[in-house]
Amino acid sequence: MLEFETAQGNKYAWCDDVGLIIPESLEMRAILNQINLQDPVLDESILKTLMKSYNEDEIKYCYKWIKKWRKIMPKQNALKIPQEIPAESIKPFVLRHCLRQLILDVTEDCNFRCKYCTFSEYYEFTRGYSKRHMNFEVAKKAIDLYANLLKEGRRFNPWREHYIGFFGGEPLLNFDLIKECVNYIESRYGKWHYSMTTNGSLLDEEKGEWLLDHKFSILVSLDGPEEEHNRNRVFCDGRGTFNQIMKNLATMLEMGYKDIRAITVLDPKSDISEIEKFFQRNDVPPISRATNVTKMEGCKYYDQFSKEDQQFFLHRVETARTRYMDRISNNLKNNKKNPFSDALFYRILISMLLGPITLQSSKSLAPFTGTCVPGLKIFVDVEGNIHACERILTNFPIGNVYDGLNYHRIGEILKDYFHHMERCPSCRVRKLCNKCFHDFCTDQGFSSSNNVCQEIESSTLKSLSEAVSIAEIDSKLVDRADIKYESLMKWRV
Amino acid sequence: MYFRLNPECYFIKGECRSAIFDLIEGEIYALNEQETGLVSSFEANNPVDVDNEFLIELKRLCLGNFYSRSVYIQKIRIGSPRSENQINIPPSLARGFIEINNSCHRDCWFCGFNGIKRSSGCMGCNKWNEDGQPLSLDDWKRIIEELRDLDCRNLIITGGDLTLDWDRTMDILDFSYGLFPKIFMSFHQESISREIERDIANKATAIIQTEKLSDTLSDGSIYLLIANGSNGWKPNWIRKDNIIVDYIFKDQNHIPKDLPLMSKAKLSANMHFFLNNIRHHPCLGHTISICSDGKAIPCPMMRKYALGNVGKSPLYSIFQDFYLDKFWKLTLDKIDRCSSCEFRFACSDCRALEEALTGSHLGKRLCCYDPKIGEWQL
Numbered sequence: 001m002l003e004f005e006t007a008q009g010n011k012y013a014w015c016d017d018v019g020l021i022i023p024e025s026l027e028m029r030a031i032l033n034q035i036n037l038q039d040p041v042l043d044e045s046i047l048k049t050l051m052k053s054y055n056e057d058e059i060k061y062c063y064k065w066i067k068k069w070r071k072i073m074p075k076q077n078a079l080k081i082p083q084e085i086p087a088e089s090i091k092p093f094v095l096r097h098c099l100r101q102l103i104l105d106v107t108e109d110c111n112f113r114c115k116y117c118t119f120s121e122y123y124e125f126t127r128g129y130s131k132r133h134m135n136f137e138v139a140k141k142a143i144d145l146y147a148n149l150l151k152e153g154r155r156f157n158p159w160r161e162h163y164i165g166f167f168g169g170e171p172l173l174n175f176d177l178i179k180e181c182v183n184y185i186e187s188r189y190g191k192w193h194y195s196m197t198t199n200g201s202l203l204d205e206e207k208g209e210w211l212l213d214h215k216f217s218i219l220v221s222l223d224g225p226e227e228e229h230n231r232n233r234v235f236c237d238g239r240g241t242f243n244q245i246m247k248n249l250a251t252m253l254e255m256g257y258k259d260i261r262a263i264t265v266l267d268p269k270s271d272i273s274e275i276e277k278f279f280q281r282n283d284v285p286p287i288s289r290a291t292n293v294t295k296m297e298g299c300k301y302y303d304q305f306s307k308e309d310q311q312f313f314l315h316r317v318e319t320a321r322t323r324y325m326d327r328i329s330n331n332l333k334n335n336k337k338n339p340f341s342d343a344l345f346y347r348i349l350i351s352m353l354l355g356p357i358t359l360q361s362s363k364s365l366a367p368f369t370g371t372c373v374p375g376l377k378i379f380v381d382v383e384g385n386i387h388a389c390e391r392i393l394t395n396f397p398i399g400n401v402y403d404g405l406n407y408h409r410i411g412e413i414l415k416d417y418f419h420h421m422e423r424c425p426s427c428r429v430r431k432l433c434n435k436c437f438h439d440f441c442t443d444q445g446f447s448s449s450n451n452v453c454q455e456i457e458s459s460t461l462k463s464l465s466e467a468v469s470i471a472e473i474d475s476k477l478v479d480r481a482d483i484k485y486e487s488l489m490k491w492r493v
Numbered sequence: 494m495y496f497r498l499n500p501e502c503y504f505i506k507g508e509c510r511s512a513i514f515d516l517i518e519g520e521i522y523a524l525n526e527q528e529t530g531l532v533s534s535f536e537a538n539n540p541v542d543v544d545n546e547f548l549i550e551l552k553r554l555c556l557g558n559f560y561s562r563s564v565y566i567q568k569i570r571i572g573s574p575r576s577e578n579q580i581n582i583p584p585s586l587a588r589g590f591i592e593i594n595n596s597c598h599r600d601c602w603f604c605g606f607n608g609i610k611r612s613s614g615c616m617g618c619n620k621w622n623e624d625g626q627p628l629s630l631d632d633w634k635r636i637i638e639e640l641r642d643l644d645c646r647n648l649i650i651t652g653g654d655l656t657l658d659w660d661r662t663m664d665i666l667d668f669s670y671g672l673f674p675k676i677f678m679s680f681h682q683e684s685i686s687r688e689i690e691r692d693i694a695n696k697a698t699a700i701i702q703t704e705k706l707s708d709t710l711s712d713g714s715i716y717l718l719i720a721n722g723s724n725g726w727k728p729n730w731i732r733k734d735n736i737i738v739d740y741i742f743k744d745q746n747h748i749p750k751d752l753p754l755m756s757k758a759k760l761s762a763n764m765h766f767f768l769n770n771i772r773h774h775p776c777l778g779h780t781i782s783i784c785s786d787g788k789a790i791p792c793p794m795m796r797k798y799a800l801g802n803v804g805k806s807p808l809y810s811i812f813q814d815f816y817l818d819k820f821w822k823l824t825l826d827k828i829d830r831c832s833s834c835e836f837r838f839a840c841s842d843c844r845a846l847e848e849a850l851t852g853s854h855l856g857k858r859l860c861c862y863d864p865k866i867g868e869w870q871l
Contacts, residue, residue: 010564020500021567023560064555065499068517072501072569072764096644100581155642157583158812353567354574359764471565475538478565482574484771487826491506491833492533 001032002428004461007325007469014464017073019358019431021468027058031066038073040066072359079425081418085365085411090373093365094405095153098375100163102146103390105381106177107133107169112199112241114221115232116267116293116301118391124298125393125443133174138384139181141401146378147189149405162192167379167390172202182214195219197263199233200245208252215259219288220249222262224275231269250283261288264340268305268313272320272340279340287343294391297442297452321345321466328473345470346477352467353478356431365414368424369449371436374398374410388413391438413437416446423449429460494543496535498557501569503767504532507835510867513556514839516569516764521839522556526867538563571768584812587779589645590793593633593665594653595621595785599681603704603719603741605794610849612754613739615782615793617702617717618652618679623796625786628804630661634668636783639808641672648673650697651793653785656684663692670696677715682707690714702739710735745850745858750871755861757869760839770838774823777844781817783808791820794845820844823854830857834864 001013013024035042050059108130118126166178185192200220223229230240262285279287324341365373374388384401399406440446471478479485501517511529513522535541551557597620603609605619655662682703699714721741782793787804789811801811825831850858861870
């Protein structure tokens with residue numbers, strides 16, 4: 001078990017075999033240092049020795065509890081890298097558990113040149129800028145393929161609904177295609193769930209009304225106040241894009257558009273305090289999530305920042321975290337809402353404390369890392385090639401809209417991926433891992449986990465410590481996100 | 494100092510009292526009102542008196558511990574709460590009953606045909622006063638494949654008398670074999686023979702319905718023992734691994750209070766059972782039953798709730814209007830009398846029987862505990 005300590009000074013241990021955190025005392029650690037949790041038989045003489053150095057009652061209690069805990073420890077022999085992915089298991093798995101969303105890359109063109117864009121020169125293995133649009137023939141094929149897969153998959157998962165997302169480049173540069181797709185879907189298949197990720201610059205009133213009519217869920221990239229946003233998000237000619245976006249957002253909010261949220265990207269120069277203030281404004285849509293500039297194999301974006309820049313940024317994050325924790329301590333009463341810090345810290349909190357699979361062997365074909373099985377999303381590029389998601393490089397296609405999903409290829413990718421995950425069986429934060437294909441892919445295949453995951457245990461434990469520090473102040477913040485919460489808390493004051 | 498229950502111990506409050514459920518040891522600790530107040534307080538991270546004898550006892554029982562500062566206790570669970578919230582998750586189907594015929598030459602007094610109220614009738618064979626067109630062998634094979642595709646974990650093949658057309662029954666069993674982790678088949682004791690036992694050996698577990706246990710029981714079979722007042726309601730039987738007691742209720746006004754279904758004996762702090770019951774009905778949850786004519790119902794004994802007919806449409810269509818899901822999610826929290834009870838997640842419940850006894854699908858007759866005053870009324 002891995003030890004960690006919270007801001008309040010409490011000690012815990014992460015038990016990866018079970019997938020839970022346990023509170024830890026000096027006595028608990030002393031016993032754990034002497035025994036193997038899989039077989040916690042402690043020699044009487046060692047127990048007596050420990051009782052001399054530690055509180056006797058506590059030693060007895062901890063030993064009893066550890067023996068109790070052992071009853072739920074899973075057998076260790078399951079921890080092996082899968083050598084083969086049975087071909088016959090892939091299609092049923094995809095039809096049962098995957099196909100959650102079709103994403104159409106309607107254009108590779110963009111009217112922005114965001115400095116951290118994954119298609120910029122900072123990213124060695126991505127495709128670079130392009131003017132290519134998807135045509136309706138490809139889009140229609142993709143829609144029909146997805147509809148047919150869901151039809152075929154109904155017998156495996158009758159509760160699945162159709163979700164389609166429009167992505168780019170800037171998808172509104174090919175707005176006619178989006179309209180054509182939606183008209184086609186509604187005339188042939190009925191209503192689907194629609195979403196779009198946009199830079200917001202082309203989101204005028206006319207488009208807004210059409211999107212509202214079709215109940216689009218919209219994500220707009222917005223990095224904060226003007227200075228913050230324009231530092232990275234610029235038009236092709238270098239002008240800042242902030243004013244244009246805010247003008248469009250004002251129109252959208254005025255027309256009563258509710259399902260519109262912002263996504264924010266941070267880099268080492270981001271002024272978190274200013275961004276926090278910005279998202280407290282009434283003329284700014286709610287924030288969906290805040291993430292760092294994408295780090296992946298071949299990324300050189302961060303090379304431009306000095307160590308001091310990076311440390312200063314970490315200091316800003318820590319200061320924001322302290323403010324967030326103070327706000328929680330005061331029961332949020334005397335403080336204004338702070339949607340940005342909620343997005344920044346709450347997401348990690350939930351991911352760390354409610355994410356891990358506990359006491360259940362994963363049913364996934366992907367037992368290690370946090371990766372999905374390719375096919376969870378159906379990402380279709382402008383030419384009709386299908387990829388595992390919008391974030392993975394194009395050299396891992398899993399089919400195309402003409403021939404359908406290539407289940408054999410999905411199996412090959414999984415097998416190849418896991419052959420590079422040598423570190424996973426001995427990793428002590430397996431169940432907390434959020435790494436996926438995206439973190440390991442290069443133009444030559446996958447990188448080894450021995451290279452990518454060198455600091456995974458320490459960085460994960462740091463995140464865990466931060467999450468538990470918040471949960472210690474108000475555990476309801478976590479508990480309320482569990483759908484069982486209301487039932488469990490019934491009749492409690 | 495602070496005191497908190499361990500990760501494996503759930504504190505559940507009722508309207509009056511409460512209980513601690515140790516999900517590793519499977520123990521239940523019922524608390525009085527004073528203890529309830531104390532646990533409610535320390536579980537909300539309020540400070541405690543380190544000399545409190547009740548807390549010292551809780552620690553001695555290995556249910557919780559003292560801490561010098563307030564701490565976060567992550568409760569034990571199965572699976573990932575975050576995953577449960579995701580969209581497009583497939584249904585989790587634990588039990589699929591298929592009644593492959595509705596014929597029998599016997600006239601058992603406890604048969605469903607006679608409208609008898611029984612506690613485990615679902616596990617036995619029943620003939621029903623229904624005249625729908627029986628499904629063909631091909632229909633059953635299609636339905637079995639559909640159950641397999643829904644990842645059904647237990648297939649229970651029932652009738653009617655499965656031995657009347659044994660070749661057809663074996664055809665269905667052979668087709669099902671290997672598609673499900675477990676297969677069960679129900680028989681009347683008079684129908685089962687060595688040949689039949691040999692035919693199904695290693696493929697399915699027999700559930701043998703009987704009024705009298707023979708001296709030699711087969712370890713590989715499950716016995717469904719019909720019990721009524723005349724042969725004594727031996728409550729300890731329910732604890733035997735391969736004996737299920739099927740209590741028959743002839744006179745609902747005179748139900749013995751010490752019957753396991755009425756008393757503490759029906760409670761269990763089994764981890765899977767307890768955690769499942771927070772969101773699902775302990776029995777209806779994850780269950781579907783297909784009648785001999787293709788009618789889909791929530792359980793074999795709830796005949797009047799037709800979800801659709803899988804002879805005419807595919808099995809998945811039954812799931813799509815979420816009517817079945819309402820039965821799955823009919824937790825005891827939603828049953829009036831149980832909703833204020835601290836044992837609501839540890840309790841077994843047969844909705845079919847309760848409905849037969851009370852006339853309401855939300856009724857409750859089989860319980861001696863009054864959660865409003867916190868007493869077992871024995």
